[in-house]
Amino acid sequence: MKILAFAEQRENKFRKTAFEVVTAAKKLAESSGAEVVCVVLGDRVKSIAPSLGVYGAGRIIVVEDPKLSQYSTTAYAAIVAEVAKKEGADVVLFPATALGKDLAPRVAVKLDAGLAADCTALRWENSELLATRPIFAGKIMTDVRISSKYKVFTLRPNVFTAVAGSGGVATVEGYTPQIGDGEYGTRVREIAQSSGKIDVAEADIIVSGGRGLKGPEHFKLIEELAAVLGAAVGASRAVVDAGWRPHDEQVGQTGKTVSPTLYIAVGISGAIQHLAGMSSSKYIVAINKDKDAPIFQVADYGIVGDAFEILPALTQEARKLLGK
Amino acid sequence: MKIVVCVNHVPDSETKIKLSPDGKSIDRTGVNFIINPYDEFAVEEALRLKEKHGGDVTSVSLGGDPHKETLRKSLAMGADKAVLLKDDAPRDTFSVARALADYAKELQADIILFGKQSIDSDDAAVGPMVAEMLGIPSVTVVVKLEIKDGAVLAEREIEGGHEHVETRLPVVVTAQKGLNDPRYPSLKGIMAAKSKPIEERKPSPAANKVEVVAMHKPAAKAAGKIVGTDATAVPELLRLLHEEAKVL
Ligand SMILES: Cc1cc2nc3c(=O)[nH]c(=O)nc-3n(C[C@H](O)[C@H](O)[C@H](O)COP(=O)(O)OP(=O)(O)OC[C@H]3O[C@@H](n4cnc5c(N)ncnc54)[C@H](O)[C@@H]3O)c2cc1C
Ligand SMILES: Nc1ncnc2c1ncn2[C@@H]1O[C@H](COP(=O)(O)O)[C@@H](O)[C@H]1O
Numbered sequence: 001m002k003i004l005a006f007a008e009q010r011e012n013k014f015r016k017t018a019f020e021v022v023t024a025a026k027k028l029a030e031s032s033g034a035e036v037v038c039v040v041l042g043d044r045v046k047s048i049a050p051s052l053g054v055y056g057a058g059r060i061i062v063v064e065d066p067k068l069s070q071y072s073t074t075a076y077a078a079i080v081a082e083v084a085k086k087e088g089a090d091v092v093l094f095p096a097t098a099l100g101k102d103l104a105p106r107v108a109v110k111l112d113a114g115l116a117a118d119c120t121a122l123r124w125e126n127s128e129l130l131a132t133r134p135i136f137a138g139k140i141m142t143d144v145r146i147s148s149k150y151k152v153f154t155l156r157p158n159v160f161t162a163v164a165g166s167g168g169v170a171t172v173e174g175y176t177p178q179i180g181d182g183e184y185g186t187r188v189r190e191i192a193q194s195s196g197k198i199d200v201a202e203a204d205i206i207v208s209g210g211r212g213l214k215g216p217e218h219f220k221l222i223e224e225l226a227a228v229l230g231a232a233v234g235a236s237r238a239v240v241d242a243g244w245r246p247h248d249e250q251v252g253q254t255g256k257t258v259s260p261t262l263y264i265a266v267g268i269s270g271a272i273q274h275l276a277g278m279s280s281s282k283y284i285v286a287i288n289k290d291k292d293a294p295i296f297q298v299a300d301y302g303i304v305g306d307a308f309e310i311l312p313a314l315t316q317e318a319r320k321l322l323g324k
Numbered sequence: 325m326k327i328v329v330c331v332n333h334v335p336d337s338e339t340k341i342k343l344s345p346d347g348k349s350i351d352r353t354g355v356n357f358i359i360n361p362y363d364e365f366a367v368e369e370a371l372r373l374k375e376k377h378g379g380d381v382t383s384v385s386l387g388g389d390p391h392k393e394t395l396r397k398s399l400a401m402g403a404d405k406a407v408l409l410k411d412d413a414p415r416d417t418f419s420v421a422r423a424l425a426d427y428a429k430e431l432q433a434d435i436i437l438f439g440k441q442s443i444d445s446d447d448a449a450v451g452p453m454v455a456e457m458l459g460i461p462s463v464t465v466v467v468k469l470e471i472k473d474g475a476v477l478a479e480r481e482i483e484g485g486h487e488h489v490e491t492r493l494p495v496v497v498t499a500q501k502g503l504n505d506p507r508y509p510s511l512k513g514i515m516a517a518k519s520k521p522i523e524e525r526k527p528s529p530a531a532n533k534v535e536v537v538a539m540h541k542p543a544a545k546a547a548g549k550i551v552g553t554d555a556t557a558v559p560e561l562l563r564l565l566h567e568e569a570k571v572l
Contacts, residue, residue: 073452073463074461077456097482097483098465098481098483098487099482101448101449101464102452102462102464102465102480104449105417105421105449105451105452105453105456106452106453106462109418109421109457110456113418113533114416114418114532114534115417115418115453115534117417117447117448117449118446118447130537133446134446134542135446136335136443137337137443137446139541139542140341140343140350140539140541140542141539141540141541142536142539143536143537143539143540144535144536145534145535145537146533146535147532147533147534147535148533185461185491185492186463186489186491187489187490188487188489188490189488189489189490190487190488191485191486191487191488192479192485193484193485194484194485197484198484199484202484205571229572247501247502253337253443254361254501255501262565262569262571272338273337279542282571283565283569285565291550297545297548298548300545300548300569301548301549301551301561301565302548302549302550302551303551303554303557303561304552305552305554305555305557309554309555310554310557310558312555313555313558314558314561314562317562318562321562321566322572
């Protein structure tokens with residue numbers, strides 16, 4: 001039994017999800033005696049590869065090519081499928097990131113494999129791998145089993161915790177795939193980065209504001225708290241549609257799905273479509289002046305009160321607590 | 325330009341979802357179904373491509389008779405033709421993609437548009453799977469699309485920014501909110517859609533590779549703690565986050 005974990009890097013740095021995926025592979029391996037093999041694609045990425053070892057990678061296969069410095073859907077799919085076949089991997093794990101979600105379906109087709117997307121749990125049951133995944137925006141959880149020879153899964157970010165072990169030493173080996181230049185026909189020409197912002201999809205802490213903030217100018221209060229906590233700023237659709245905040249901050253069904261360790265919702269009512277994007281957060285704090293707002297039904301802690309009074313106090317006290 | 329747009333028919337996002345007694349599917353009685361919201365962006369983009377480059381727009385859905393309602397909506401918006409790949413079985417993404425790919429191949433589509441994901445199964449997989457089956461490029465989660473002389477330039481959303489992707493026709497594109505503002509069907513469009521025929525086809529089904537073992541409601545969360553009703557509650561809130569939840 002072999003598990004292949006795709007370790008995503010951007011600009012030659014592993015994303016946090018790379019460590020999460022490798023740790024998840026290691027956990028599955030521990031309870032089944034499987035081998036964990038990682039695959040890393042990029043330009044000059046060999047030097048970063050060994051850091052996967054402490055998360056449980058036994059072998060790391062590195063595919064290096066200057067053409068791989070930017071993501072190419074078609075080339076990546078061809079290479080990862082080739083490695084999976086050559087290794088005879090039974091299970092292939094990807095992160096459910098923008099890249100992983102783009103890539104995994106194509107790899108699944110190349111492997112004639114079933115795909116379970118955006119999983120929040122994986123476990124063995126009677127020597128079969130069961131995946132749990134949220135559907136209907138988290139209103140229902142479903143357990144699925146894949147019957148094809150190869151089995152492909154994408155794992156929701158921030159749900160599988162990365163655990164650095166005392167760890168064995170991993171062997172790193174290069175591999176040259178047999179793919180033609182035509183596979184590089186689809187390529188990323190450039191990346192327009194949102195200026196230094198933490199993205200809600202990747203943040204550990206999110207402070208989100210809704211219509212209760214009354215106007216775009218008051219989001220300063222949200223930004224200040226976020227800055228103190230090292231958090232990303234999130235928003236409800238109501239304020240995005242109103243043009244108060246950019247769409248890339250929107251959390252929810254038509255925005256981003258997030259699962260940070262802490263989600264602070266301020267002046268957000270907690271409509272079902274908003275909850276769809278954030279209810280799998282580990283801890284939820286709600287600040288809302290309406291005690292019956294549905295957001296309190298998913299909140300771990302709440303203050304029923306006026307955001308304009310509570311936010312400045314929270315920012316100030318947090319600054320003290322964190323010594324900033 | 326031969327434009328194909330794939331549309332799915334899904335429970336509306338406000339619907340309360342109940343499970344069937346078998347515990348493996350949802351109870352469809354009384355559930356309001358709509359066109360998958362992301363597929364509206366796909367239909368709109370298809371219509372704009374036609375307006376700009378000429379050609380025709382075919383909308384396709386795989387499913388039972390109720391999917392005709394969603395196909396009618398695409399006709400009312402302006403699609404030239406609608407096709408139902410009639411099939412009542414529950415299908416996984418691979419199986420759906422196979423049927424859609426077979427049909428798109430027959431049509432020799434230049435561009436096949438999808439939604440970013442279905443809001444029922446939340447797979448976000450069928451679009452790129454179809455592309456792979458046809459051996460053509462795909463760009464997912466697209467918020468901006470330009471096509472010129474067969475060259476495709478698409479902007480897709482990624483964490484912390486946008487990727488500008490370059491490729492060529494034929495291509496699969498999956499639509500994200502922000503790509504456009506879907507038009508409302510005009511009264512004339514709605515009337516015309518009523519009389520346009522929906523072609524029915526029998527797809528050759530591919531077996532499912534993903535099997536549902538069980539569905540369940542997520543574990544209900546224990547009632548949260550209301551820490552207070554004004555700013556005096558702030559120190560206690562921070563203490564709880566720091567000492568009890570250990571997240572600060
Ligand atoms: C197909 C579809 C998709 C959707 N997708 C999304 C999505 O992705 N994300 C999303 O967020 N929504 C989405 N929505 C919209 C959703 O239904 C709600 O309309 C939206 O989330 C409401 O935003 P809000 O909570 O900011 O505003 P409101 O519902 O207006 O809530 C404002 C809240 O602020 C509180 N408040 C007011 N003043 C104060 C104060 N001084 N201090 C503290 N609290 C105060 C009020 O009590 C109220 O609870 C979608 C809807 C549909 C139909
Ligand atoms: N049964 C179907 N019929 C037609 N198109 C579909 C069907 N299922 C999914 N799609 C298309 O594939 C996209 C992604 O769906 P999914 O992979 O199910 O999340 C949808 O937005 C639709 O465009």
